[in-house]
Amino acid sequence: MMATRKPNNRSSIYLGKDGKWHGWVTMGVKDDGTPDRRHRQGKTEAEVTAKVRELEQKRDSGKTTKAGKVPTVGQWMRIYLDEIAPMRVSRLTLDSTYRPKVEWWIIPRLGAHRLDRLRPEHLDAFYAGLVKEGLAPNTIVQIHRILSRALKLAVRRELIARNVCQMIDAPTGEDTEIEPLLREEAQDILDVVKDRRNGTRWSVALALGLRQSESLGLRWKYVDLDKGVIRVFWQLKRLRYQHGCKDPHACGTRLHRYPCPKDCPKAKRTSGRRHTCVTACRKNCTKHGGACPKFCAPDCTKHAVACPDRTGGWTFVKPKGKGKRSIALPPPLVKLLQLHHEAQDAEREAAGDKWQAWDLVWCMPDGSPIDAGDDWDEWKEILQLAEIDKDARVHDARHTAATLLLEQGVDIRVVQAVLGHSQLTTTKRYTHITETLASEAAARMGRALWDD
Structure with missing residues (x-):
């Protein structure tokens, strides 16, 4: 049966010389301007007709995929990391959050699926596996958000017709319990640091609630002691060292920092800090970027430290949240x-x-x-000298500042501005722990109703 071409690029169905039925559907126009015609075949005319109608429905509803071979999840996630995400997030976030989660979890477990064949049940099994691995709920939520964002952009670029992350019940995280120091404990710390070198670092942390990187990155030109104001305009971060070469793969393998390999005997958490296993490296180690040059052969090109044009190290970056803010000093x-x-x-x-x-x-x-690690160690030493039994983090000094401000009757929106929270809901997390405020509110109600 001869093929009958339909006018105006309409679909065609015909019986081929191979004995099979064939259908062609014009879906649109390719990047080079030629018609994008998709082919379907089957044993019967009814089978091909159903396939053709399915393609036509996708075209008419705007759910067509782009012409060409659809990439796998692994291929698309690397395109997302290397070409798309850097335009949206900072390099620090990309290296410390996005890339480890993609390389360690998403690609190894979902990477082989073709992007348009990833199904909801694949994600259900994926997240169930992460739970069995013992990953924290908030970490699983982060992985889900990264994957969902990448698939959302794949839909926009017509690589796939749907985002399967939106077809499942998304993982839910849990709020981290806020455990600020008591007012008396904060005062004990101030007593300990008053004669200590850089002791004002902790006075500012407890009084103003600066983030660790904001404190360590504060420069004198942003401190006006005459007016009693500091301007929190920057954070100081240590970025991962990277090759400066145009083709880093010509110098060696892809660079990594942490976490350590799973078989590393030193890969343990100590006092909440992540360990980078330098001493565990062998001479042919390729697991760290710029971490273990003394363990390498003289001609090693596996690490960024060997590249003369490497980038990374200490860098000033913009603060989180609302960004720049000015804070009055007590x-x-x-x-x-x-x-x-x-x-x-x-x-x-x-x-x-x-x-x-x-x-x-x-x-x-x-x-x-x-270094942030040295800063952490000093904080732990100060807690011991102040005889505080809590295993408080450096960030808990920030929580303490927020709580003390609220207990002094400072309006919550002012507290939000001081801390640099982008959302008021973040600041409201502190209101449920201020027992002093609750007691004062009860006392005021008592005076209002029983003032005699």
Whole structure:
């Protein structure tokens, strides 16, 4: 039976010389301007007719996929990481959050599926497997959001017709319990650090609630002691070292930092900090970027440290949340910072040419930045000296500042501005733990009704 071409690019169905029925549907126009015609075949005319109508329905409803071979989930996720996500998120977030979750969980378990053949039941099994692995609920939620965002963009680019992440019950996270220090405990800490080098670092943390990277990245040019104001405009972060070469793959394999390989004997969490296993590396190690050059052969090209044009290290980045903000200093803190500035001037003179001019408010004796891990260790030491039994994190100083502000009757929107929260709901998480406020509210109601 001869094929009958339909006018106006309409679909055609015919019996071929091979004995099978064939159907052609014009779905649109390809990138080069030629018609995008899709082929379907079957043993009977009814079978091909049903397939043709299905294609026509997808075309008419705007759910057509782009012409060409559909990539696998693994191929698309790497395109998303390398070409799309860098336009939306910072390099730090990409390296520390997106890439590890994609490379460690999404690609190994879903990567072989063709993108248009990924089904809801595949995701159900995937998330159930993550639960069995012991991943925290919030981590699973992050993985789901990354995958969903990547699939959403695949739909926009007509690679697939639907986002299967929207066809399942999304994983749910859990709120981390906020455990601020008591007012008396905060005062004990201030007593411990008053004569300590960089002691004002912790005074500011408890009084203003700066994030760790905001404190370590605060520079004197953003501190106005005359007006009693600091401007939180930047964070200081250490970015992963990367090749500066145009073709890093010509220098070696893809670079990694942490977490350690699963068989690493030193891959343990210590005091809540992640461990980077330098000493566990062999001479042919390719697991870390710029971490273990002394364990490598002289001609090693596997690490970013071997590349003369490498990028990374200490970098100032914009703060989270609402970004830039100005915060008024309590008068006692202004005096403490003035004394700290004088002490730092003496250190700079003593260091001479060895001083590194970072202009940091809190720094090492040579002016260089303080590593976040060293900052954490000092916090733990201070807690011990203050005889505080809680296993408090550095971030709990921020929670303490928020709680103390609310207990002093400061309006919650002012607290939101001080902390730099982008959403008021984040700040409201602190209101349920202020027993002082609840007691005061009860006392006021008592005076209102029984003032005698």
